[in-house]
Amino acid sequence: MSFSKLGLMAELVRAVSDEGYTTPTPVQQQAIPVILEGRDILAGAQTGTGKTAGFTLPLLQRLHARKPANNRNPVRALILTPTRELAAQVAESVNTYGKHLPLRSAVIFGGVSINPQIAQLRRGVDIVIATPGRLLDHISQKTLDLSQVEILVLDEADRMLDMGFIRDIRKIIALLPANGRNGRQNLLFSATCSDEIRQLASGLLHDPVHIDVARRNTTVETVTQVVHPVDRTRKRELLSSLISSQNWRQVLVFTRTKHGANKLSEQLGHDGINSSAIHGNKSQGARTKALADFKNGTVRVLVATDIAARGLDIDQLPHVVNFELPNVPEDYIHRIGRTGRAGNEGEAISLVCIDERDFLRDIERLIKHEIPKVVIDGYAPDAKIAAEPIFKQRQQRTPRTGSSARNSRPAVSGQGKNSIQAAQKPTAKQGSTKPRGASAQQPAADLRSRAQQSRPAQRPAQRRSGA
Numbered sequence: 070m071s072f073s074k075l076g077l078m079a080e081l082v083r084a085v086s087d088e089g090y091t092t093p094t095p096v097q098q099q100a101i102p103v104i105l106e107g108r109d110i111l112a113g114a115q116t117g118t119g120k121t122a123g124f125t126l127p128l129l130q131r132l133h134a135r136k137p138a139n140n141r142n143p144v145r146a147l148i149l150t151p152t153r154e155l156a157a158q159v160a161e162s163v164n165t166y167g168k169h170l171p172l173r174s175a176v177i178f179g180g181v182s183i184n185p186q187i188a189q190l191r192r193g194v195d196i197v198i199a200t201p202g203r204l205l206d207h208i209s210q211k212t213l214d215l216s217q218v219e220i221l222v223l224d225e226a227d228r229m230l231d232m233g234f235i236r237d238i239r240k241i242i243a244l245l246p247a248n249g250r251n252g253r254q255n256l257l258f259s260a261t262c263s264d265e266i267r268q269l270a271s272g273l274l275h276d277p278v279h280i281d282v283a284r285r286n287t288t289v290e291t292v293t294q295v296v297h298p299v300d301r302t303r304k305r306e307l308l309s310s311l312i313s314s315q316n317w318r319q320v321l322v323f324t325r326t327k328h329g330a331n332k333l334s335e336q337l338g339h340d341g342i343n344s345s346a347i348h349g350n351k352s353q354g355a356r357t358k359a360l361a362d363f364k365n366g367t368v369r370v371l372v373a374t375d376i377a378a379r380g381l382d383i384d385q386l387p388h389v390v391n392f393e394l395p396n397v398p399e400d401y402i403h404r405i406g407r408t409g410r411a412g413n414e415g416e417a418i419s420l421v422c423i424d425e426r427d428f429l430r431d432i433e434r435l436i437k438h439e440i441p442k443v444v445i446d447g448y449a450p451d452a453k454i455a456a457e458p459i460f461k462q463r464q465q466r467t468p469r470t471g472s473s474a475r476n477s478r479p480a481v482s483g484q485g486k487n488s489i490q491a492a493q494k495p496t497a498k499q500g501s502t503k504p505r506g507a508s509a510q511q512p513a514a515d516l517r518s519r520a521q522q523s524r525p526a527q528r529p530a531q532r533r534s535g536a
């Protein structure tokens with residue numbers, strides 16, 4: 070199967086082959102012909118599957134085929150993304166794949182001056198790639214007109230809902246021209262499929278084609294997963310030791326909170342490991358620099374929170390470490406999707422302490438298999454240490470000018486009676502884990518605890534504690 074067989078024009082095939090891609094990925098094979106036909110799609114595609122090219126290539130072709138004769142460039146395609154990083158990366162793809170076509174695009178996100186964006190929009194662009202907040206700022210300032218939009222893409226829609234953007238999305242959709250046959254084309258991409266996504270899709274999509282490349286809520290097959298049980302106070306020491314002893318050159322590390330990301334990055338520095346933190350409290354300039362330094366190898370470890378890491382596309386990232394497990398199980402899938410991208414092998418390592426037993430159980434339920442537990446020599450958890458509750462604070466989002474409040478979900482608190490199950494032993498199915506250290510083959514340390522008294526009970530399904 071080649072790109073030209075999918076019905077793509079020569080200019081696009083050339084741009085793709087300039088990138089060294091010869092074979093379309095499954096999501097590209099399925100999505101490209103359908104989008105070229107003008108159909109709406111609902112795609113369950115994880116990050117790393119090649120989904121960006123899957124919608125960008127046919128979008129460019131359709132826009133080019135119907136380019137208005139006059140020199141005016143009304144915005145005809147709108148791509149919404151949850152984060153600035155993802156917007157920047159999608160914009161890069163639009164430029165890369167569209168380099169042989171005379172289409173113009175602009176990327177619109179907050180955290181940077183609005184004026185250059187206004188100037189660019191005034192000159193006329195065919196495609197806008199935007200995060201919802203800044204887009205609404207432009208709309209309220211009347212610097213952007215969406216009345217000519219022919220194609221709408223919601224990329225990583227699940228994450229947009231998770232970040233509380235639903236009201237903004239609805240507001241934006243209300244400003245677009247009519248939906249339906251011969252009307253606007255809608256492409257919705259989501260890694261996971263919740264009731265909220267289904268609801269959004271049913272109001273937005275017209276007779277959509279369903280595309281599901283990687284089974285929903287499953288983890289990327291090329292990623293080797295392992296849990297290293299360890300005491301909460303020894304995680305940093307273990308991480309430094311793994312990085313040094315395994316000579317990891319490029320590792321993305323996840324923490325639950327912004328504060329935790331800063332602290333860990335600082336501590337790694339003390340251990341002589343060059344690292345940067347990336348999270349929502351950092352200026353856009355600092356985030357861009359941290360990412361660039363990480364990509365070019367100046368920085369060995371990038372410590373990130375879930376939201377900040379969303380959309381990071383780093384080629385062949387070999388190692389992802391969950392320094393802390395996410396409290397939203399779906400985030401585990403998103404996190405480990407940073408490695409093993411586009412067919413490359415990757416390794417996802419989770420450092421799990423007794424406090425995180427429930428998080429681990431929820432993740433294993435979601436991905437429908439156990440993750441092998443491997444105790445690293447010298448880091449076996451101390452059986453005398455009891456579990457402590459992990460307090461999860463709701464992140465408050467401050468409404469920005471021109472956009473609706475994004476703090477849509479109330480905080481949930483509660484003390485629980487969830488029973489704690491024993492740590493499961495790895496099964497033969499997960500035999501792919503590479504053992505590490507002299508006693509790496511030891512059975513899992515039992516993470517069972519006296520946690521019953523201390524765990525929050527009604528674990529809200531979708532809550533995060535930091536960006």
Ligand code: AMP
Nearest residue numbers: 090092093094116117118119120121411
């Ligand atoms: P995405 O899922 O869109 O974030 O893409 C993941 C990665 O796959 C990106 O680095 C793309 O550049 C790369 N990629 C996209 N299409 C292909 C392809 N057909 N073959 C190989 N790599 C690709």
